Amino acid sequence: MKHLKSINRKAARIDRQADVVALQQGPPQQAPAPHFPLGCTLIFSPGWEADRNGGTAGLCTPVERDLFDCHAGCFWPAQVPDQLNHAPDWTAKCASAQKDWRKIDLVFP
Amino acid sequence: MLTGCAISAAVLSLSLLAQQPPPPKETKEPTEKEKEEIDSGIPIASEVVRKACSPCHKIDEKQRMSRISWRRTTPEGWEFTIKRMVELNGLKIEPAEAREVLKYLANNLGLAPEEARAASFEAEKRMIDYKYADKDTNEVCSKCHSMGRVISQRRSKGEWELLVAMHRGYYPLSDFQAFRRGGPPRTEPGPDGRPPDNRHPMDKAIPKLAEDLPLKTPEWSAWSANMRVPKLVGRWTFTGYQPGKGRYYGETVIKPGEKEDEAQTETRYVQVKTGETITRHGRALVYTGFQWRGRSFEGSTDKEGWREVMFLDRNQRELTGRWFTGGYEETGIDVTMARVGSDPMVLGLDRAALQTGGVRTVQIYGANFPADLAAGAIDFGHGVAVKRVVSASPSLVKAEVEVAKDATLGPRDVSVAGVVREGAAMIYDRIDGIKVKPQAGMARVGGINFPKQYQQFEAVAFHNGADGKPDTKDDLNLGPVDVTWSIEEYTATYDDNDKDYVGTLDSNGLFTPNVDGPNVKRRGNANNVGDVWVVATYKTPEGKVLRARAHLLVTMPLYVKFDQPEVSQ
Known part of the structure; x- marks a missing residue:
């Protein structure tokens, strides 16, 4: 990069990064096989532990913003207690997860 | 108005239906295959199991209980089921009785050693990379959970079908997420010229599971006949x-x-x-x-x-x-x-590798070492001379060894008093490189509401081996070395500064993630999740600086934990 000069803002941002391995991997369709540790959820978009690139950039964050939707919709049945069967009262102690997230219980089925 | 009419029409037709006598039940003769499946069921001899489960599970004339008799699994698998019965199906059972039911089922409808070993990572809670041989089945199951849960089960075909039906019933979205194919059926023939396979993923997975993980196996027949309570005292x-x-x-x-x-x-x-x-x-x-x-x-x-x-x-x-x-x-x-028997046993050394040239004291751990052990009774092979025995107890020998400058490099068997431990010591002349293990780590934020998931890293030294090239089969693993640890940004998103938020890495390579919950200091109140490089820097005795790195994913907590800790009680 030392012989090139950035002329727009995006190029300047790339310039600031010392290491751009991850940027070279994206966008998703051209990513090499990402590493998903065992037990991690693979494909739902976004993923729970990892996004389609095997990183966290595509995750829903803060997770608390969307948590109750996941619970009510049973979208992540192995990661979030489901309202339909296992934990109908999970959200009883907090009206908004983003505000009252300290009251959320860990559920052991 | 129109809606009201439609509702009354529906109510009317429903009440008419209710008045009609039920249609006569068709008694269909089971086919040969169905008969074979019914016959494969395992009878339940335990009174406790029958009493606890029979309110819902029907017992037939051969003492087989519906569903239960057509499935085998690990203690963890059975405990999963018992807990689900308590939580969702209204089973009332005392802990002592549950333990007895679990023990009977795990012993009599369990797995053979060969079957259980293949799934041992699940019970041992190892974070490994595992891919099931059949891609469709792998995708159907691992979209939500580890394949370990699947391969620690054996079921008849009908049982696999019912298992999928159970998932679809309890988790209706799983149809959309994993079980059914999205989009219109394909019409183009495949690369082999055959018409496309338009079955839903679950319909491809069920026959595969029934074929690969069947109820009846030669392994289980052999083991169940031979099984006994081991004498471990x-x-x-x-x-x-x-x-x-x-x-x-x-x-x-x-x-x-x-x-x-x-x-x-x-x-x-x-x-x-x-x-x-x-x-x-x-x-x-x-x-x-x-x-x-x-x-x-x-x-x-x-x-x-x-x-x-x-x-x-x-x-x-x-x-x-x-x-x-x-x-x-x-x-x-x-x-x-x-x-431990009466013979000496060699367990291993205090270190993985010995460098050529120089005299050093090594510790050899074992059992039943003779008290009067002489230096001649310890052998590291050609080029490594055992100078003297510094001290000897039945379980630990300290010996002074000299590795010749021109000793042949590679793994050495170590023998003490005639007993050999294969590959107990690696002889090397220099460190060519280091690697960080694991190459891809994972931690979860926690500490306020949910536990933290830590990640321990290690730096392992390598010699390039006979071919002189790194990352080849003949590389010599020289064991862990003490390095300087640091965290660097893995740039997946511009300026998210993950490394400032995800947590800390101590001098021993243990990563401690940051707390859970939204962080007001981060853009968009993001959680303290992120991707970073974990970097190890090692200075060799010759002054060369070696560097290696691994990817670390610091991610979300789990809000539900399907763990089965009670099997050890």
């Missing part, structure tokens, strides 16, 4: 390895428990790196004649203890597995226990 050597902490050597004394298949244990082992002695007391159960499930405690203040999952070999001479603890069972020791 006695002295066992203890060899352990914990990433970040290094090697452990010691001894476990197994005493009889309250019941025939139960055991009490006292384990005393030394952490080689620090010289610290650790004593643990525990108890364990052995399911299906070979599956050790225990829990042991270090002193009276240890309330949680460590869980023990081990497999007993067929000769009843060796137990191998993992002892673990932590919010996500991420901290653990790889353990091997071997029965």
Whole structure:
């Protein structure tokens, strides 16, 4: 990069990064096989532990913003207690997860 | 108005339907295949199981119980089911009775050693990369959970179908997420010219599961005939390895428990790196004649203890597995226990490798070493001279060895008093490179509401081997080395500065994630999740600086934990 000069803002941002391995991997369709540790959820978009690139950039964050939707919709049945069967009262102690997230219980089925 | 009419029409037709006599039941003769499947069911001889389960599960004339008799699995698998029955199906059962039901089912509708070993990573809670051979089945199941849960089950075809139906019933979205194909059916022929396979993923997975993981197997037939309560009482050597902490050597004394298949244990082992002695007391159960499930405690203040999952070999001479603890069972020791007889046993050295040139004292751990051990009775092979025995006790020999400058490089067997430990020492001349293990780590934020998942990293030194090239098969693993650790940004998003938020890495390579919950200091109140590089820097004695790195994913907590810790009680 030392012989090139950035002329727009995006190029300047790339310039600031010392290491751009991850940027070279994206966008998703051209990513090499990402590493998903065992037990991690693979494909739902976004993923729970990892996004389609095997990183966290595509995750829903803060997770608390969307948590109750996941619970009510049973979208992540192995990661979030489901309202339909296992934990109908999970959200009883907090009206908004983003505000009252300290009251959320860990559920052991 | 229109809607009101439609509702009344529907109510009317429903009430008409209710008045009609039910259609006569068709009694269909089961086909040959169905008969074969029914016959494969395993009779339930236990009164306790029959009493506990029969309110819902029908018993037939051959003492087979609906659903239960057509499935085999691990103790963890059965406990999953019992818990689900309590939680969702209204089963009322006392803990003592549940333990008895679990024991009967795990012993009589369990897995053979060959079957259980293939799924051992699930019970041992190992974070490994695993891919099931059949891609469709792998995708259908692992979209939500580990394939380990699947491959630790054996079921008849009808049972696999019902299992999928259960998932679809309890988790309606799973149809859309995993079980059914999205989009219109394909019409183009495949690359082989055959018409496209438009079956739904679940319809492809079920026959595959029934074929690969059937109820009836030669392994189970052989094992169930041969199964017995193992006799484990006695002295066992203890060899352990914990990433970040290094090697452990010691001894476990197994005493009889309250019941025939139960055991009490006292384990005393030394952490080689620090010289610290650790004593643990525990108890364990052995399911299906070979599956050790225990829990042991270090002193009276240890309330949680460590869980023990081990497999007993067929000769009843060796137990191998993992002892673990932590919010996500991420901290653990790889353990091997071997029965102590009257012969000497060599467990290993205090280090992985010996450099050529120079004299050094090495420690050899084992059992039954003779008191008058002479230097001549210790052999490292050509080029390594044992100068003298510094000290010798039955379990530890300290010997001074000199490795010649031109000693042949590579793994060496070490023999003491005529007993050999294969590949116990690696002879090397220089360190060519280092690698960080694991290459891809994972931690979960926690500490406020949910537990933290830690990640231990290790830097391992390598010699390039005979070909002089790195990353080839003949590379020599020289064991862990002390390095300087640091975290660097893995740039997946511009300026998210993950490394400032995700957590800290200590001087021993242990990563401690930051707290859970939104962080007001981050853009968009993001959680403290992120991707970073974990970098190890090593300075060789010659002054060369070696560097290696691994990817670390710091991610979300789990809000539900399907774990089965009670199998060890």
